[in-house]
Amino acid sequence: MPYVIRNTIFIAVFWLIILIGGLYYVYGYQAKKHTSLEAEIKQKTNRVNDLKMMQITRHELTQEYDYLRDLSLGKLGALAGNESPGETFDYMLREIDHTSSKLVLNQELVVKEKFKDFERNTYLLSGESEFEDFYRLIWFLENGPIFYNIQSVSMDRIPIEQKKQEEWAANRGELTFALSVWGFRKEKGLEMDSLRRNVGKPEMLASLVDNSVSEAIDNILKAEQSTVNVRSTEYSHELVTLENSNPQAERGQGNSNVTAVSNPLGLPEISPATEVLAITPNSVLIRDQHGRIKKLRKGDRVLGGTVGNINVQSGRVGFYMNAAGGYNSLELSLTKK
DSSP states (O other), X not given: OOHHHHHHHHHHHHHHHHHHHHHHIIIIIHHHHHHHHHHHHHHHHHHHHHHHHHHHHHHHHHHHHHHHHHHHTTSSOBSOBSOOHHHHHHHHHHHHHHTTOOOEEEEEEEEEEEETTEEEEEEEEEEEEOHHHHHHHHHHHHHSSBOEEEEEEEEEEOOHHHHHHOGGGGGSOSEEEEEEEEEEEOTTOBOGGGSOOOOOOOOOHHHHHHHHHHHHHHHHTHHHHHHHHHHHHHHHXXXXXXXXXXXXXXXXXXXXXXXXXXXXXXXOOOOTTOEEEXXXXXXXXXXXXXXXXXXXXXXXXXXXXXXEEEEXXXXXXXXXXXXXXXXXXXXXXXXXX
């Protein structure tokens, strides 16, 4: 065999081996490694999302733990004191005096009986006052630092004619009332005089009315909700049609101005421009950027996050939105009409 042909064959075989090795490396070894890396990335992404949700849950559980710890330390209230009925009445008068109330209160011990490890006393509280002061008294008995169980409530408006006939009646307030209340006593109970008096303030009646109005708005908007859901379904079909007709739109390579958003579950899409239509103590009504009206509760999922705290007094609702390395807080206010 001539020398030139032999060298040519050797060189061709050498490059053929290099080519086969390169093809195996690219389409064999590298392909397997790429598939393995994709699976690892997907697994770690799911783990990161789980950790984000666990972080939110941990934050809420920490708040609940702090609340229970305060409750166990007696900071939020106690079942019973060790005072006699007379000292109990003195304690109530002191607490009423702290609120600058003009309420006139009388107490009568109706019955004293044994109840488990406690002594249960039934008191009859009666008097005269303005309605606002009577409302504060009810709130104090239900939310104050000592537990009282209200058994019955009765009240009657003082006739205007009676006020006109009696000169001293001008200071009597507008109603008379009577409350049947259970109070509990224990020999090793707390000293009432040393209790913390910072127990908050009663929710104003105007706020209670606002909550009722919010619930009424919720019912009124149910008809609009069904209409918007139909429009939302039509919009989703149109969006799918656009995606099918222009597959490059998702990558931003086409000329279309429509950008497809991956939301296969149809979750509400929350942004700073989202409208908050109504807030109730347990839910919030929002209108997202597509005009869809949704009723959400704390913990419900939205696109890219979850619903956080709902504050009906301030008219604000918080959202925990997923972000790199954790989550961001987004707070929206009730839309004023």
